[in-house]
Amino acid sequence: MAYYDNEINIIKDFCDCKDENICLLNKNSKRLLQRIRNKDAWRHSNQKSDPPPDFYSDNYQLMMEVMRVDDHAFKDDKGKIINPHIQKENRTYKSIQNLFKKQGISFSGDIIVNTITDLPTEEDHSYSKYIKNFQRVLEKHNSSYSLYAKNHKNYELVYLILDESSQYIQVDNPSDKIVIAGKAVEARLHLSFLDKAFTDILKKSKADYFVWYMPYKHFNSKEIVKLPQVVIYSKDDLDVITTQKYNHSLMSSVEE
Numbered sequence: 001m002a003y004y005d006n007e008i009n010i011i012k013d014f015c016d017c018k019d020e021n022i023c024l025l026n027k028n029s030k031r032l033l034q035r036i037r038n039k040d041a042w043r044h045s046n047q048k049s050d051p052p053p054d055f056y057s058d059n060y061q062l063m064m065e066v067m068r069v070d071d072h073a074f075k076d077d078k079g080k081i082i083n084p085h086i087q088k089e090n091r092t093y094k095s096i097q098n099l100f101k102k103q104g105i106s107f108s109g110d111i112i113v114n115t116i117t118d119l120p121t122e123e124d125h126s127y128s129k130y131i132k133n134f135q136r137v138l139e140k141h142n143s144s145y146s147l148y149a150k151n152h153k154n155y156e157l158v159y160l161i162l163d164e165s166s167q168y169i170q171v172d173n174p175s176d177k178i179v180i181a182g183k184a185v186e187a188r189l190h191l192s193f194l195d196k197a198f199t200d201i202l203k204k205s206k207a208d209y210f211v212w213y214m215p216y217k218h219f220n221s222k223e224i225v226k227l228p229q230v231v232i233y234s235k236d237d238l239d240v241i242t243t244q245k246y247n248h249s250l251m252s253s254v255e256e
Contacts (some may be wrong), residue, residue: 001046005047007054007066010162014213014230015039023193023228025237032098032158033232035060048117053148063148064158065207069137071130071165071253074105081136100117127190127251137161145206159164159207163192166255167217167227170246189221190251202235209234219254 003009005037015037024030035057036039046054046066056063075081141159148157169187176185192198194211202210212231219225 004068004162008044010066010068010160010213011036011039011055013215014160014162014211017213017229021229023231025179025231025233028209028234029232029237032211035062036064036158036160037210051147051151052144053152053157056152056169061155062158063152063155063159064142065144065148066160066162067137067141068162068164069125069130069134070163071125071133073129073133075132075136125166125253125255127168127248127253130168130192131197131248133200134163138201138205140202142206148206156208158209158211159204159205160211161213163212163214164216165192165214166253167219168192168251168253169219170250171252173252174250176252187252188246189219189225189227190246191227191244192217193228193233194244196245197248199238199241201241203238205235207235207241231252 022033024033041057041059042055042064044053044055049125053063053065055066073081136161138161145157149155168190169185170190171185171187176187192214210233212232213229214227214231215229217227217229
């Protein structure tokens with residue numbers, strides 16, 4: 001099992017985020033952050049035989065589902081979800097484990113694998129895959145809401161979303177969508193947490209609160225721009241924040 005296949009590791013890394021990298025939209029967001037960080041107040045329910053959702057807190061009357069989204073996964077012609085990045089991550093993880101075993105190496109720490117699929121950029125990841133995967137993952141968890149509510153009556157639901165996608169930009173010309181190392185382009189920075197295409201998906205979800213954790217949104221620019229690693233908001237916030245629209249045909253990842 002690779003590192004982020006274990007939801008506890010996602011929670012751990014999220015809780016280790018510095019306050020300066022977390023965007024809190026209101027006092028409720030700050031309160032939620034404090035409650036999630038209070039690890040002793042939560043019980044794990046994330047084993048295969050455990051009833052959903054993944055975590056719950058009787059103290060706070062909260063339940064939490066943890067999920068992974070990225071910009072790699074897609075549905076093939078047979079309707080099967082394919083994710084080349086996670087497939088290679090898991091293969092590499094197993095290879096490392098087998099190597100340690102063969103060499104007689106005893107290792108008790110965490111192994112974090114950063115893989116490259118070697119696929120052409122558009123086949124590897126894209127904005128279109130990003131949106132579709134985001135919607136697919138949230139809809140899957142929404143479909144289990146009746147079970148969440150049955151197991152924890154009157155508890156509020158939190159979705160903690162580990163977003164493993166790269167940073168995107170909206171370029172001015174289609175020719176600039178091809179990323180070339182060292183080439184500077186004028187572009188509009190993509191703010192996924194304010195993108196109407198994404199917030200509309202959140203509005204339709206069953207959750208009361210969203211913790212959007214984005215550890216890989218890195219990029220270089222002439223202007224000093226620092227994006228938050230985490231954005232926390234409630235469903236009510238989605239009705240008052242100013243969202244943005246992007247031209248999907250001009251979206252490009254900053255990664256090659």
